[in-house]
Amino acid sequence: MSSGFNRRRALVRRTTALVAALVGAIAGCQRETRLFTATPVPADARAQADALSAQQAGPAGRGMREVAAAGGYDEDSAYALAQGKMYYRWFNCIGCHAQGGGGSGPALMDASWIYGNKPGDVFTSIMDGRPGGMPSYRGRIPEKEAWELAAYVRSLSGLVSTDAATNRADSLSGADPEGLRDPQRPEDKQRK
Amino acid sequence: MRASTFAVRCSRQLPWIALAIGAGACLAAPADGDWPAAARDAANTRYSPLAEITAANASRLQLAWSFSTSVGKGHEAAPIVADGTMFVVTPFPNRVIAFDVSTPGAHVRWSFDPKPDPHAQGVACCDVVNRGAAVADGRLFFAALDNQVIALDVRDGAELWRTRLGDVASGQSMTMAPIVVRNEVIVGNSGSGFGVRGFIAALAADTGHEIWRAWSTGPDKDVRIGAGFAPFYAADRGTDLGVATWPPEAWRIGGGTVDGWVSYDAQLDLVFHGTGRPAPRNPHARPGANKWTSSLFARKAQTGDAVWAYQASPHDRYGYDGSNENVLVDLVLAGRERHVLLHPDSNGEFYVIDRATGEVLSADPYAFVSTSRGVDPDSGALRYATDELPAVGRVLRDSCPGSAGAKNWQPSAWSPRTQLLYVPHQDLCEDSDFFAVSHIPGTPYLGAESRMHERAGAPRGGFLAWDPVKRRKAWWLPERFPVWSGALATAGDVVFYGTMDGWFKAVDARSGHPLWKFKTASGIVGQPVSYRGGDGHQYVAVLAGVGGWAGLIVANDLDARDGTAGGGFVNAMKDLPAATGRGGMLYVFRLQ
Helix, strand or coil: CHHHHHHHHHHHHHHHHHHHHHHHHHHHCCCCCCCCCCCCCCCCHHHHHHHHHHHCCCCCCCCCCCCHHHCCCCCCCHHHHHHHHHHHHHCCHHHHHCCCCCCCCCCCCCCCCCCCCCHHHHHHHHHHCCCCCCCCCCCCCCHHHHHHHHHHHHHHCCCCCCCCCCCCCCCCCCCCCHHHCCCCCCCCCCCC | CCECHHHCCCCCCCHHHHHECCCCCCCCCCCCCCECECCCCCCCCCEECCCCCCCCCHHHEEEEEEEECCCCCCCCCECEEECCEEEEECCCCCCEEEEECCCCCCCEEEEECCCCCHHHHHHCECECCCCECEEECCEEEEECCCCEEEEEECCCCCEEEEEECCCHHHCCECCCCCEEECCEEEEECECHHHCCECEEEEEECCCCCEEEEEECCCCHHHHCCCCCCCCCCHHHCCCCHHHHCCCCCHHHHCECCCCCCEEEECCCCEEEEECCCECCCCHHHCCCCCCCCCEEEEEECCCCCEEEEEECCCCCCCCCCCCCCCEEEEEEECCEEEEEEEEECCCCEEEEEECCCCCEEEEEECCCCCCEEEECCCCCCEEECCCCCCCCCCCEEEECCCCCCCCCCCCCEEECCCCEEEEEEECEEEEEEECCCCCCCCCCCCCEEEEEEECCCCCCEEEEEEECCCCEEEEEEEECCCCCCCCEEECCCEEEEECCCCEEEEEECCCCCEEEEEECCECCCCCCEEEECCCCCEEEEEEECCCCCCCHHHHCCCCCCCCCCHHHHHHHCCCHHHHCECCCEEEEEEEC
């Protein structure tokens, strides 16, 4: 009798602990805030053009954000990284850089970077190309999507939070999922 | 014994001319001590008539001189030797270096920097390689990676002309070695993996002016198919098949580049070449036979008009292509002398084809093949193991050979003395999957990713001696890595090849018995050649410098943790960086 009571009390205690752990885990998840409405485009024609410049082809003009700090870049956003992963395939990045191991283009999952691994460096490589063979995507990819691509490229070498990095791929598995990659930084001396 | 015809008629000085039969396939047979084109002769035999180095003395081979090219990419070129000078074209930036081989130490006579567009490096799928130059009538011809065909004066390296045959921004590059047919320099483009539309073109040797161009896809007039076109098989007959066998307009970005070897038969006045794989690699994106990709062509040399064509791998689904070598020889088959071409295709079949008509006389697997079940003797069709396409979103496993083929660009050599074709090859299978892909000019157009792997229990490559009459292998040497170098046959019955882990080897042409080997600083993916030096002795030269598609993991420092890297080749080459490093070195050997 008493052993049954004790067993029930132990069960209650265990359940309580489990619920508390779950609540804590959910509260601890720092996923990005989702926006369910688009930012309204201002009525002013000039401002409207600026806001839309992100979608425009051609060289950087007024409104074209040149640095990540100016906006558009969010490597904490799982959504942005997932979009970036999709664009990585859609814009044929995968054909030269594979799943980060490289090919005719350099590897992107390691610690060596020819033109820098800062978000702005990666963005510039995508938009302007590089003389070693990287083609310019300016005019082929809108600015916002290029920032998402830049964030995804950084995730290939583990430079974004594992909370936000993409994981399972719906494709042939070549390398570990991005979310499982240890950060590879040029300043860290490590072997591949 | 029958010698192949290439040496006949134009050979004046050679004693072994007496062995030759019939009329010649040659233009002017090279002087016996020269090596004026990557494949040496128009028949593409890579056979040197020099016989000082023999099975008995090959163990006495020693390094005579060497030279660093200062480039660390894949050195696939053949050193070219003519009139006491050796010419080497480096990988990008395609510097040409001329050595005086008539004196000891071979001092540099001149060098030439074509200053190619650096963006060309971004559209070279499989390393920034160059397969070599060609020399004729005091001019040296080569193709730079950025699609410029350039002619130099062999005496001083002065530029005579340059002709640009395409735009890097379209994804096109050039890596192949030209051949010279009379007054024509024949070249082709690279870039099937970038959705480039393949072509072969003839330029006037004296001016660089384009004489003709034949596209691999599109309407008959573009392919130069006309009244004189008589393919042997029904599947290759019809009107505008280069359009009709594609989804609308897809032929414009359909691949079929002519990035391999070109051979020529003077008696038939026919140029022979293959075409590369279709684009994109995802077969779902291009229902139809996709003519004329993964095919062989015979064309009139003066006009480029097609005489016959044969599509070896219709609607290719595994990444096979037909642009590798066609070696022109004469064989006695079933008691009858036949003028044939030997073509060990990337699909794993060894084709013996009547080069006048395009009839497949025999086709036998020379490697392990799981993707097809031989060639139908009546229709000439490759019998794919399954008619089903691999479903999108599903991984297709264990396709053998993989997309690098049972062999790739690496050219075979033929010895008229042994009547064997010496075939460098790999033995790799592949897992792949397919996805939708957009064509963005200047970027890869694949829609596929893959992962090559060893075949259980088999080495990753080897060196094969194949008897095309008996239709079987005579001997075979296994190698740890794919054998990505060319082969060299010599009249001393010694055959040479190099390995990716840096062994340059001499073996007995009749038995395959190892005779000698030398360890080079970097792995070998180049084409060995043989010539006579100023001292009258026989020399053997080869470029070392690992790279090319198989060696990308080293040449481009790829990350072995991603098996899909380097077009999937990395998965099978993860141990290559431990075996060799980057380099670019010319090695020249002679007997001591």
